[in-house]
Amino acid sequence: MNVQKFFKRYVHSSVKLFCFFILVNIFLFVSLIIVSVSHGNQSPTHLLPCISDELQQTDGQYTLPDDIAALLDQDHAWCMLIDNATGNVIWNYKLPANIPVQYTYGDIAKMARWYLEDYPVFVSARNDGLLVLGYPKDSYWKLSAYKTIVSVKIDAIGYIAVFFLNIGIVLLLFIFNSRKTEKAVKPILIGIEEIAAGQKTQLAEQGELSEINAKLNHVSKTLKRRDTARANWISGISHDIRTPLSMILGYSSSLEKNHGLDSDVQEKMTEIRQQAEKIKRLIEDLNLTSKLEYDMQPLRISSIYPVELARQVICEFLDSNLDKKYVFEFESNPQCETEFIRGDEVLIKRAVTNLIQNSINHNANGCIITISVSCSEKAIAIVVSDNGVGVSAEKLKALNSKTHYMESTDKALHLRHGLGILLVRQIIEAHNGIMRILSEEQKGYETTLIFPKTKY
Incomplete structure (x- = not known):
């Protein structure tokens, strides 16, 4: 059904969009990590070892290279070196005025907890003292790194659970939106199909659409x-x-x-x-x-015996003083004699008559016209064929489609395969049957009418 195809395409496109959304987020996350790492070379954890390595003592004086000092100035940072023995500050670089210059072991222990007078600090031990790197207030938010194994596991599981929960919520919203859209659009698509098929449609004029x-x-x-x-x-x-x-x-x-x-x-x-x-x-x-096209022809349903009907049509042609160059042959088997279908006898007889008349009209030099009736467990078939001129492959393709009736005659009003075939097709479709046409140029023409067998 076209409606189902539409929603399958809609679901597929939505799934692709969702996958694209996930891939974009993964790309952004990886890019963020790369950018963060690339800009982390001047972070305190990288800068502090550089200062410790470059800070040299010469003749009792400490000197810091200009490039390291420039990095400190860039971040408005300061630095000091506390003597291990006395706790005094023995060297500093742009030390704020409110920072003490002498520390006890307790002060150093507090400092190791990341803050000194509200300045975020980072420390590194040297042989000659404790190197302290400080940054402006409110420049770093330092969190405790001390967590139990259980709490780390809970955090990891929690992050994963939240991630998949978000995916589940997105999927539920997607399904809800799809169902909502399907509910609104499905009647419209069905209505379009009904209009295309020439049927009357009446949609509820309510809702978003x-x-x-x-x-x-x-x-x-x-x-x-x-x-x-x-x-x-x-x-x-x-x-x-x-x-x-x-x-x-x-x-x-x-x-x-x-x-x-x-x-x-x-x-x-x-x-x-x-x-x-x-x-x-x-x-x-x-x-x-x-009338058939616009459902204005009511069917007069009765039990029809195809073998008897075919014989009647042949007899009517023979009784009409038909030229002797047209020869009729009839084929059937005893099993089909008692088989019947439910339908409009006048219309089905008209269909068989049109097929025979087409064979006569198209074969001016005469031909053998064969009418056969066969039956199976589920269907009964009436076949009208001739050994005449046939039609081209292009014309056969057009005949197997619903040929327009305005193409039924030529300039001399000679019937062509057109209106008669269209009428036969409409009659067969009105009886829920199938029509098949086979033909080759100079190899004859064959039309098969297949009717579903009724059980009553």
Whole structure:
């Protein structure tokens, strides 16, 4: 069903979008880590060892290279060295005025807890003392790194659980949104399919897509009115033509039988009568196909025996003084004699008649026309075939589609495979059957009508 295909494509595209969202987040997370690491070379944990290595004592004086001092100035940092023995500050670089210059062991222990007078500090032990690196207030937020193994496990499990919980929430929202969208869009798609199939549709004009539903209802009503007007117009034209056409047929038939007329005039009257009969059949087919197309032809359902029906159609052709160059053959088997289908006998007979008439019209030099009936457990098939001129592969492809009835005749009003085939197809579809056409040029033409077998 097209609706199911639509929602499958919708789900697939949404899943792809969700995967793309996850990949983008992974990319951003990795990029963030890379950027963070690349900018971490001047962090306290990297800068402190550099200061400790570069700070040199010469003749009792400590000196710091200019490049290291520049890094300290860049971060507005300061530095000092506390003597291990006395606790006095023996060297400093831009030490703030409110920072003490002498420390006890207790002060150093407190300092090791990361803050000195609200300045975030980082310490490193040297042979000659304790190196302290300080930064401006509120520049670093230092967290405790002391956690139990159990708490670390809880944190890890918690982070993973929250991550998957977020994924689950996103999926639930996605499913909810998909169902909501499906509920709103599905009736619209079904309505479009019904309109395309020529059926009347009426959607509920409520909900988020009520405006679209209202537009589709309006389109359905407009198309239905147009179809009805078209069918009525065809029916009216057919009725109006029927009376003058009957007069033409009557007068031409009378003049054709008038032996007082010249033979040349009689031949012309014969031609007039034959062409008028073709026009009559065309009008009848046009009227009937129009009614079938717009569901204006009620089916008179009864039990139909295909073998008997096929024999009746053959007999009617033989009784119509058909030219002897057309030979009929009938094939069946005893099993099919008692098989029947449920349908409109007049319409099915019309379908078989049209197929035989097509074989006659297309084979001016004569042909053998074979009508066969076969049956299986689930279906009954009527096959009408001939050994005549057949049709090209291109024409066969067009015939297997729903040929437009305006392509049914040529300039001389000679019936072609067109309106008759369309009418047969409509009759078969009205009976839930299948029509198949096979043909090759100069190798004949075969049409199979398959009807589902009824159980009652």
